[in-house]
Every structure is written in structure tokens, then in C-alpha cells.
Amino acid sequence: MRTPICELLGIDVPLLAFSHCRDVVAAVTNAGGFGVLGASSHTPEDLERELAWIDDHVDGRPYGADVIVPQKYEGKGQGLDLAALQAMVPPAHRAFVRDLLAGKGVSATDEELTRYTMAGVGDGVGEALLDVVFKHPIKLIANALGVPPPFMIERAQTEGVPVAALVGAKEHAVKQVQAGVDVLVAQGTEAGGHCGEVTTMVLVPEVIEAIRPIREVPVLAAGGIVTGRQMAAAIALGAAGAWTGSVWLTTEEAETAPYTVQKMLAASSRDTVRSTGRTGKPSRQLRSAWTDAWEDPGHPGGLPMPLQSFVSEPALRRIDTLAEKGNPGAQELATYWVGQGVGLMTKVRPARQVVLEMIEDYLDAAERLQASLGD
Secondary structure, three states, rough: OOHHHHHHHHHOOEEEEEOOHHHHHHHHHHHEEEEEEEOOOOHHHHHHHHHHHHHHHOOOOOEEEEEOOOOOOOOOOOOOOOHHHHOOOOHHHHHHHHHHHHHHOOOOOOHHHHOOOOOOOOOOOHHHHHHHHHHOOOOOOEOOOOOOOHHHHHHHHOOOOOOOEEEOOHHHHHHHHHHOOEEEEEEEOOOOEEEOOOHHHHHHHHHHHOOOOOOOOOOEOOOOOOOHHHHHHHHOOOOEEEEHHHHHHHHHHOOOHHHHHHHHOOOOOOOOEEEEEOOOEEEEEOOOOOHHHHHOOOOOOOOOOOOOOOOHHHOOOOOOOHHHOOHHHHHEEEEEEEHHHHHHOOOOOOHHHHHHHHHHHHHHHHHHHHHHHOO
């Protein structure tokens, strides 16, 4: 396969795989795709270990990293430490979570509900993670929330590494290209995690047309893509490849909580919802008693980043632990980010097999398209 993203990154298949799991990143890269490690959930020390492990397991094949440096977050520029940010969480939000868990028979101590280390958001955090990332032979650096800050773009240019950015609207794409971004990921509302309201089928051609007068850069399609035929459809829309995330959550290598994997395998495409209950920004995840609670009347409302994560992440980690042990209330509450493509994720497979099956499915789709043209 040859598309602009294959040429840019030196890969055989125009398939990029975002994952927080180093094993998935390595497996996809070794199968001819391009793994992208979600780096912002790590401390610099942890990230160094993860990237060194990947280096040791991909034999020089290309991979990338995603470092989230949001344009806006609570306390930006104020030099606040973790304790100061934790103190900004309103007591009503802490009480809401305690009551929600107690009502479902989920036990959790105050210490467990406040045990959260903010790895990815804070003054100087982005620069520290980039210092680690650029010690390794990455071939792409990505940013998910807004236009990458100038220090990120300038550093990447100095290192000779292309910068990718995720967008959910055509006007955002224009700003990204004007800022100097090299690759756009047009992520439709079907996607897991933070996403906008426009579908992938509409967004991809909108973005391509919007940036054409400024500067043509490779556009990757994202949002609900879990099969090769969808990857082929993305190419037909004008994309240079596919950016995927959800499909890797149910692979053998993934670190997804075991009970959540079972919920994903049983879910339909209608079993996801955009909710502010995890990060404070709308992000698509499995619908559960947790997401329902943050939509019901009387909920305290999502907090700005990163404060909502101080409320949600410790609780959700406790929920995952008890769900695996069979606690029925925890199983009702269990959730994780996943896109509408979850309805097509019906079995656990090795990540390498997912790549190979997507290639076969892509080729079948290309043959069907070719046959539709007649003689």
C-alpha cells in the first residue's frame, strides 16, 4: 500500500494505532502499521521505561508518541502543585462520587478516592515529556487537544519529526495547518475519547477541502474505524490512512480492565455516550451507571480539566478492581473510552492478527470497488 502517510512515516500499511499500552504499539508496528504510544498518562520516568521497552522490541521500525498539551486547563501558568489543584475540587463533587459508589455497594476509602497523580497536565509537564520522547527514535509526535503550543512545533521541527494534531471540525483544521502542523487526524463523533459532533464520513472531506487553499497535508480519518473496509472507505474519501484506537482495547496485549473488555465485547454501537463525567470535556465512552449518574438531574456538573479527573479516575480505578472481583454494583458502573465501532468488536484477538485481518478486508473492499467500475 502506498499513500502519503506511508511515504512520510516509512510504513507498509496506512494504519496508525493509538494505545496507552506499549505491547500494542510494538505489535502494530511490527505488523507493518504504525503504533502511537499515549504518553501523557505517564510520568517522565515511566515514559522513559516504556519507550526504551518499545525500542528494544521493534527492531528499528517506526513508531510515534502522543503528548497532550491542552491549550486551556485550570491553573495554567499559576505554578500550582498537585496538592493545590486537588484543593480546588469542590466538596460537592467528592460527596457526589462517594454517594454514587455507596449506593451501588462499592466500598472506597477517602484515601482511595483522592489517590491520583496528575501525569499529563500542568505547567512544564508537556516540556518534560517531550524531553523524554525526543531521546528516542520516534517518527511522529501528536497532540490531541487544540493547536500544539509553539514550543512543541518548534522542538519537533528541530528534531525533524512531523507533528500531528486531532481535529473535530474544519475550522480547527485550518488553525492547525496555519500553525504549522504536518499531519491532521480528522476525528469524527463516532470516536472513543474526546470528540466533536460531526461524523467521520462528513468531516474527512470537509477538512480536506478546507485546508486545500492553505497547504495540503496528509489527513488521517478517525472515528469508529475497526475494519479494513472502513480503512478503504477512508482512502476513498481522500484520506491518507486511518487513525485507530478503540479496536486495540480488546486485543490480547491491551491493558483494558478485564470486566470492561467483556462489556465491550457484548456492546452494540448504541451502547456508547459522550459524557463530561470523566475529564470535564465531552468524551465518548461505554454507557454505564457512572455515565448515567453524570447526566441525571442533580449531578454537580463536570469540572474543567484536570479537576474532573481528580474526581473520576481514582473512583473508576476502584470500580475496575471490584468489577473484576464480581461486585455487581461495580460492574454496573464500569466504563472506559471506546467508540461506536465497539459494535464490531466481538472477540479478543492478538493485535498482529487485527492488523492482518484489516489488510485482507481492505484488499477485498478495493476489489469490490474496482469491480464496480465494470470492464
